[in-house]
Amino acid sequence: MKRLILFIICSLTLTQLRAQDEPDYSKIRFKSYLKEYKAEKPDESKLKLTKDELETIVTLLGDTFYSEIEIEDITEQIWLALRDPEKFDYVFKDLAVRSLPDWSKPNYKGELVIEPFIYRKFWTKAVEEVPYYQQTIGKLLTYYGLMGYSEDAKSTKADLRKVKFTQKMAFRPVRSNDWTSAYLNSANEQVKRKSLSIQIFGFHYFVCKSNRKDDLVSLFAKLEMMFETPVP
Numbered sequence: 001m002k003r004l005i006l007f008i009i010c011s012l013t014l015t016q017l018r019a020q021d022e023p024d025y026s027k028i029r030f031k032s033y034l035k036e037y038k039a040e041k042p043d044e045s046k047l048k049l050t051k052d053e054l055e056t057i058v059t060l061l062g063d064t065f066y067s068e069i070e071i072e073d074i075t076e077q078i079w080l081a082l083r084d085p086e087k088f089d090y091v092f093k094d095l096a097v098r099s100l101p102d103w104s105k106p107n108y109k110g111e112l113v114i115e116p117f118i119y120r121k122f123w124t125k126a127v128e129e130v131p132y133y134q135q136t137i138g139k140l141l142t143y144y145g146l147m148g149y150s151e152d153a154k155s156t157k158a159d160l161r162k163v164k165f166t167q168k169m170a171f172r173p174v175r176s177n178d179w180t181s182a183y184l185n186s187a188n189e190q191v192k193r194k195s196l197s198i199q200i201f202g203f204h205y206f207v208c209k210s211n212r213k214d215d216l217v218s219l220f221a222k223l224e225m226m227f228e229t230p231v232p
Contacts, residue, residue, distance in 0.1 A: 022094065023094060023097050023098065023103070027112055028097075028112045028113075028114055029111055029112065029113050029114075030113075030114055030115070030116035031113050031114075031115070031116070032115055032116055032117065032121065033115075034121060034124060034125075036124075037086075037117060037120050037121070037123075037124045038120070038123055038124045041083065041084050041085070041086070042082070042083065042085070042123060042129045042132060042133075043129055044083060046128070046129035046130060046133075047082060047083070047129065047133060048222045048223070049133075049219070049222040049223055051075065051079050053219055053222065054075055054078060054079055054082075054137075055071065055072070055075040056215075056219060057137075057141075057216065057219050057220070058071050058074050058075050058078070058141075058146065059071050060208060060209075060212045060215060060216050060219075061141065061146040061147070061206060061208055061216070062074070062144065062146050062164070064164070064165075064209075065145070065146075065164045066144075074140075074144055077092055077095060077140065078136070078137055078140045078141070080092070081119050081136050081140060082133055082136055082137070085117075085119035085120045085122065085123040085132075085136075086117065086119075086120050088119050089116075089117045089118055089119050089120050095140075095143070096118040096119055097114060097118065098143060099118070099139045099140055099142075099143040100114070100118065100139075101142075101149075119136065122135055122136065130223065130224050133223050134204075134223055134224070134225055137223065137225075138204045141206070142162075145162055145163055145164040145167070146163075146164060146206065147163070147204060147205065147206045148160065148162065148163045148204070148205050148206070148207075149203050149204050149205075150180055150203055150205075151180065151203050152179065152180060153174045153175075153178035153179055153180060153182065153183040154174050156180050156183045156184060156187075157171055157173075157174050157183060160187060163206075163207050164207075165191070165196055165207040165208070166187070166191065166196075166207055169190070169191070171183075171186070171187050171190065172186060180200070180203055180205075180230075181200055181230040181231055181232075182230070182231070182232050184198050184200055184205055184230035185229075185230040185231055185232045186232070188229065188230055191207060192210070195209060195210045195211075196208065196209060196210060197209070197210045197213040197229075198229075198230060199213060199216070199217060199227035199228060199229060199230075200227060200228065200229075200230040201220070201225045201226055201227045201228070204225065204227075205227075205230070206227070
């Protein structure tokens with residue numbers, strides 16, 4: 001209990017990092033389109049990644065940008081989301097909302113309508129634990145600029161500006177025959193000059209120091225996220 005209180009308090013440091021994106025709940029209408037949520041938590045026996053290994057992932061991706069205590073906080077947040085999505089939605093409501101890339105975009109009526117229990121919804125709709133784990137770690141690491149997610153080349157180019165390692169880099173224009181992996185392959189050739197590497201799994205990708213790539217690929221494989229070098 002003391003540990004939970006401590007990391008909630010410490011997480012106020014991270015809250016300041018995104019203060020400009022603080023949700024204004026007076027302008028948000030919460031509505032769920034699910035009839036009910038799963039009552040049970042994810043089966044922890046299906047989680048092959050340990051908490052220490054999760055912290056290693058966050059460290060390998062983020063120690064250039066975040067302090068040791070911030071890395072611990074990020075790890076605690078993700079770990080809670082993986083094991084208990086209901087509690088995560090309750091304890092870190094602002095983070096859950098802001099981890100949705102389009103949370104601040106109004107619908108066609110000009111309204112901001114958001115699912116009230118975001119990660120509980122992800123878990124309810126997931127067919128089993130592993131896809132939920134993949135989605136959760138992807139969304140939360142993307143929120144902190146340590147991963148990216150993009151389904152086409154145009155959004156990939158824009159998304160690279162949000163990833164910590166590449167946010168100040170300029171990449172070539174998108175071509176008509178580009179797709180996510182092809183564009184990241186081109187970007188990978190560019191970041192190699194800075195001793196960086198881009199790895200992709202589906203539409204998820206991360207940028208890391210080249211000498212850390214193999215360790216990260218091995219750790220993500222415990223979540224069945226088989227990252228590899230993007231192909232043209």
